[in-house]
Amino acid sequence: MNAKWASGDWATPPHGEFGDKQLNLKAYRDFVGEVTSDTSDNLEAMIFRLKELEGEWHLNTPLLLTSAIGLSGEVGEFNEIVKKLIFHGKEMNAEVQDHMIKELGDIAWYFMNTCRAIGVDMDEVIEKNVDKLKKRYPGGEFDVYKSNNKAEGDI
Ligand SMILES: [Mg+2]
Numbered sequence: 047m048n049a050k051w052a053s054g055d056w057a058t059p060p061h062g063e064f065g066d067k068q069l070n071l072k073a074y075r076d077f078v079g080e081v082t083s084d085t086s087d088n089l090e091a092m093i094f095r096l097k098e099l100e101g102e103w104h105l106n107t108p109l110l111l112t113s114a115i116g117l118s119g120e121v122g123e124f125n126e127i128v129k130k131l132i133f134h135g136k137e138m139n140a141e142v143q144d145h146m147i148k149e150l151g152d153i154a155w156y157f158m159n160t161c162r163a164i165g166v167d168m169d170e171v172i173e174k175n176v177d178k179l180k181k182r183y184p185g186g187e188f189d190v191y192k193s194n195n196k197a198e199g200d201i
Contacts, residue, residue: 110163
């Protein structure tokens with residue numbers, strides 16, 4: 047680990063009206079670089095790991111990458127609509143609902159591709175989710191305590 051970061055030299059002493067620290071962005075950049083995995087920072091290491099995963103688990107790693115990144119993007123697009131509805135005063139109407147439906151369709155598309163990438167059926171994913179929730183809420187109703195105090199292994 048970068049000695050400067052570990053010793054706290056990443057920031058100058060507090061100064062100014064609010065006692066703000068001034069970040070040393072070079073030291074922070076070095077720190078971030080040092081704690082980044084080789085597979086994140088090196089193409090050959092990443093390709094080696096992708097091939098390792100394909101061999102071990104028969105994962106379709108190109109499909110896994112595009113679907114995982116795609117899921118995030120599409121969820122972000124959906125959430126952008128929700129943000130504008132709730133916080134920007136956007137009017138809810140048929141056009142907005144249609145947009146939401148289209149984004150949900152994009153999410154479903156990437157969800158299905160994610161299932162394909164890891165070699166599972168979508169029904170299996172949904173069945174496992176229903177089983178998990180039935181165990182968490184045996185009475186069949188949401189429970190705040192049970193939601194905040196999950197049993198070990200309940201993820
Ligand atoms: Mg979209």
